[in-house]
Amino acid sequence: xxxxxxxxxxxxxxxxxxxxxxxxxxxxxxxxxxxxxxxxxxxxxxxxxxxxxxxxxxxxxxxxxxxxxxxxxxxxxxxxxxxxxxxxxxxxxxxxxxxxxxxxxxxxxxxxxxxxxxx
Amino acid sequence: xxxxxxxxxxxxxxxxxxxxxxxxxxxxxxxxxxxxxxxxxxxxxxxxxxxxxxxxxxxxxxxxxxxxxxxxxxxxxxxxxxxxxxxxxxxxxxxxxxxxxxxxxxxxxxxxxxxxxxxxxxxxxxxxxxxxxxxxxxxxxxxxxxxxxxxxxxxxxxxxxxxxxxxxxxxxxxxxxxxxxxxxxxxxxxxxxxxxxxxxxxxxxxxxxxxxxxxxxxxxxxxxxxxxxxxxxxxxxx
Numbered sequence: 001x002x003x004x005x006x007x008x009x010x011x012x013x014x015x016x017x018x019x020x021x022x023x024x025x026x027x028x029x030x031x032x033x034x035x036x037x038x039x040x041x042x043x044x045x046x047x048x049x050x051x052x053x054x055x056x057x058x059x060x061x062x063x064x065x066x067x068x069x070x071x072x073x074x075x076x077x078x079x080x081x082x083x084x085x086x087x088x089x090x091x092x093x094x095x096x097x098x099x100x101x102x103x104x105x106x107x108x109x110x111x112x113x114x115x116x117x118x119x
Numbered sequence: 120x121x122x123x124x125x126x127x128x129x130x131x132x133x134x135x136x137x138x139x140x141x142x143x144x145x146x147x148x149x150x151x152x153x154x155x156x157x158x159x160x161x162x163x164x165x166x167x168x169x170x171x172x173x174x175x176x177x178x179x180x181x182x183x184x185x186x187x188x189x190x191x192x193x194x195x196x197x198x199x200x201x202x203x204x205x206x207x208x209x210x211x212x213x214x215x216x217x218x219x220x221x222x223x224x225x226x227x228x229x230x231x232x233x234x235x236x237x238x239x240x241x242x243x244x245x246x247x248x249x250x251x252x253x254x255x256x257x258x259x260x261x262x263x264x265x266x267x268x269x270x271x272x273x274x275x276x277x278x279x280x281x282x283x284x285x286x287x288x289x290x291x292x293x294x295x296x297x298x299x300x301x302x303x304x305x306x307x308x309x310x311x312x313x314x315x316x317x318x319x320x321x322x323x324x325x326x327x328x329x330x331x332x333x334x335x336x337x338x339x340x341x342x343x344x345x346x347x348x349x350x351x352x353x354x355x356x357x
Binding site: 061069 | 141142144145162163164167168171172175176182185186189190192193195196197198199200201202203204205206207208211216217219220221222223224225226227228229231232233235236237239240243244245249253256257260261262264265266268269273274275276277278279280281282283284287288291292295296299301303305306307309310311313314315317318337339342343346347350
């Protein structure tokens, strides 16, 4: 468990340092994630070291949103004033993004004859 | 017998109480979701947030005091984001096999999510830090919160918007994709993961195994792409 935590926190730390030092738009943890994917491809043995802790964290991923989500109490005035506009933007953009993304994927798959994995 | 007010003032100051209550609320939310047969509308996070907001309101506790305790849970978002590397790595072979369609779906879905959200909100009179909070709402929460901080948004508002986006995506995906006549499970799952992150991915897994796997990949790739494109797209609207 300790080596896994060191690896996860170490990659996050390296990501934070790189993001700030180089002024990159990617947040530190995202850089850490990308770097860890590369590290795992170079040293597949790392997978078994990280897996138990990573699976534990990801199994309860939604719990981790709760504290920030409760921050809604601080935004009730904003939501009261702009709630309808925000609701329309959320519903509209989510419907559009799913439709456009799926059509693009399916369209290109058909054009390139890439249909493997289909039932 | 100590005055209950003294005990309360002790509890209200330390992190112990609010950390415990956060876990308790999530437990209740998860139980409610299970009791509802995992219907997307009864989302465990949504239930927990409503319960906690009600408790804070009833006890007159400021959010900053609550966060003193809850920050231990919040902190784990960073390592959890790094841990997303594992499922991404496990699916690298599938990513390579469907490279072109995936790139097309990722670019189209990700740009549409940010651009259309900002365009609709802007047209309806939303501006400033609320727009910046809205821009990354299709990315998975830990990443969206990080992006929002960078853009000058309000991370806690972003967390709520991310959550709502996920719930909306989980509800609309199946009827919408059926109406569009898209039968490729990879396309259905991938687009849902890109637009509605982890909550959409959980929903995709309920519908079809392949859709779930591709939703997970879409979520991971969109976390990276949103971080790259959101600042540039937001600049168009400020």
